[in-house]
Amino acid sequence: MKTNYLNNRDLLKEIHLSKNTYCSFIDPEKDHQYDIILLSLDEINNNTIQQAKQNRITRILKEEAIQLTIEEILDTDLVFRVSTWEHIPLLPPKIAKPLKKKSKKNDNINRFFEEIVQDEEPEEIDESIGIIDAPIGTCKADHIRINFPPFFHYRLNINGEPILVGKSHWHGDLDTGEYCKTHGMLTENLALMIMKLAEKYSMKGNWRNYSYREEMEGQAVLQLCQVALQFDESKSSNPFAFFTTIGRNSFLRILNIEKTNQELRDNLLIQAGVDPSYSCSQRNSSFGDE
Numbered sequence: 001m002k003t004n005y006l007n008n009r010d011l012l013k014e015i016h017l018s019k020n021t022y023c024s025f026i027d028p029e030k031d032h033q034y035d036i037i038l039l040s041l042d043e044i045n046n047n048t049i050q051q052a053k054q055n056r057i058t059r060i061l062k063e064e065a066i067q068l069t070i071e072e073i074l075d076t077d078l079v080f081r082v083s084t085w086e087h088i089p090l091l092p093p094k095i096a097k098p099l100k101k102k103s104k105k106n107d108n109i110n111r112f113f114e115e116i117v118q119d120e121e122p123e124e125i126d127e128s129i130g131i132i133d134a135p136i137g138t139c140k141a142d143h144i145r146i147n148f149p150p151f152f153h154y155r156l157n158i159n160g161e162p163i164l165v166g167k168s169h170w171h172g173d174l175d176t177g178e179y180c181k182t183h184g185m186l187t188e189n190l191a192l193m194i195m196k197l198a199e200k201y202s203m204k205g206n207w208r209n210y211s212y213r214e215e216m217e218g219q220a221v222l223q224l225c226q227v228a229l230q231f232d233e234s235k236s237s238n239p240f241a242f243f244t245t246i247g248r249n250s251f252l253r254i255l256n257i258e259k260t261n262q263e264l265r266d267n268l269l270i271q272a273g274v275d276p277s278y279s280c281s282q283r284n285s286s287f288g289d290e
Contacts, residue, residue, distance in 0.1 A: 005196060005200065006193055006196065006197060006240060007240070008237060008238055008239055008240050009062070010189075010193070011190075011193060011239040011240060011243070012233065012237065012239060014187050014189050014190035014193060015190065015228065015229060015231055015233075015239060016032075016033075016233075017187050017190075018184070018185070018186045018187050018190050018228070018229055019148060019168065019184075019229055020032050020184075021183075021184035021185055021187075022147075022148075022168060022169055022170075022180075022181065022183065022184030023153075023166055023167060023168045023169070023170060023184075024166065024167055024170040024171060024172060024173070024174060024177055025153065025165060025166040026165045026166070026174065027165070030079075031079060031153055031155070031165040031166045032153075032166065033059075033079060034079045034080065034081035034153060035052035035053070035055050035056045035059075035078045035079050035080070036048060036051055036052040036055055036078075036080055036081070037081045037082075037083065037151075037233060037234040038080055038081065038082050038083070039082070039083055040082060040083075040084075041082055041154070041162055044080060044154075044156075044162060048080075049075055049078065049156075050070065052078045052080065053070045053073045053078065054070065056068075056073055056077075056078065057069075057070070057073070075156050075160065076155060076156055076157065076158065078155065078156065079153055079154070079155060079165070079166075080153070080154045080155070080156075080162065081151050081152075081153055082151060082152050082153075082154060083149055083150070083151050083234070084150060084151060084152050085143050085150055086152075087150065087152075087167060087169070087170065087179060088143040088144065088146060088150050088169065088179065089143065089144055089179060090142055090143055090144070091142060091143060091144055146169060146181050147181065147229050147230065148168075148229040148230050148231075148232075149230075149232055150168045150169050151168050152164055152166065152167055152168075153165050153166030153167075169181045171183050186225060186228060186229075190228065191225070194221055194224045194225060194228060194243070195221055197224070197243055197244070197247060198217045198220040198221045198224065198247055199217060201217075201220065201244065201247050201248070201251070202214075202216060202217040202220075202251070207251060210255070210258075212254065212258055215254055216250065216251045216254045216255070219250045219251075219253065219254050220246070220247040220250040220251060222250075223246055223247075223249075223250045224243055224246055224247060224250075227246060228243070262277065263280075265277070266280040
């Protein structure tokens with residue numbers, strides 16, 4: 001019987017626990033487990049509340065084998081994870097480089113084109129296009145790089161108003177604390193899962209006979225540890241495929257590097273008048289000509 005050494009449920013659990021080490025909550029026991037992931041607070045409505053209740057029922061049934069009904073779950077018990085970059089610091093402004101002294105020739109050319117532009121009449125704007133003068137918003141490209149998408153956790157009070165109960169990449173109290181992205185870590189179980197996945201993948205038939213298989217495995221473990229928490233639960237529930245794809249790309253990267261080094265070594269051997277390796281393409285082609 002085939003043994004399933006890793007599954008998506010265990011991976012999701014360990015990813016969630018690892019992300020929690022980078023977060024702060026008012027009540028770590030109750031506020032860490034979200035019921036639904038939303039893009040903004042405006043999405044909290046009757047439909048998303050019902051969906052969150054259904055998600056909680058499904059999760060409790062899998063974890064504790066307890067059957068609940070929607071009526072038994074209160075709105076105030078739900079936890080909403082809202083994706084936001086509000087508390088992530090912005091990138092520092094770029095320092096402008098000193099302008100190089102332009103030659104007289106370039107000044108004359110620029111002045112010539114400026115005169116042409118000034119003489120031209122401005123083009124009329126087609127109002128049918130529907131240009132909107134929207135304010136420039138803050139996107140994730142404007143913020144510093146972090147290890148996983150940031151979020152806030154909210155609960156509903158008795159009046160149905162959202163209350164902030166948790167922040168990612170935060171250290172200390174929600175009001176007096178500060179942003180921090182280095183105080184968390186991967187859980188021990190997640191690290192063991194990553195090592196086991198890389199080991200199992202390296203034993204596949206198309207990889208096991210390479211002499212540098214251990215280097216491939218080590219590179220895959222390193223890459224997975226760096227990007228493991230980048231898995232976004234709002235877009236997929238299959239972290240096993242996410243990890244496997246990253247591991248495969250790491251293996252291929254080492255393979256391509258080794259092939260390049262081998263071709264370089266064989267070319268140097270041929271130039272020195274020495275027989276290259278058996279797998280050298282130039283040697284095989286010369287044997288074919290004979």
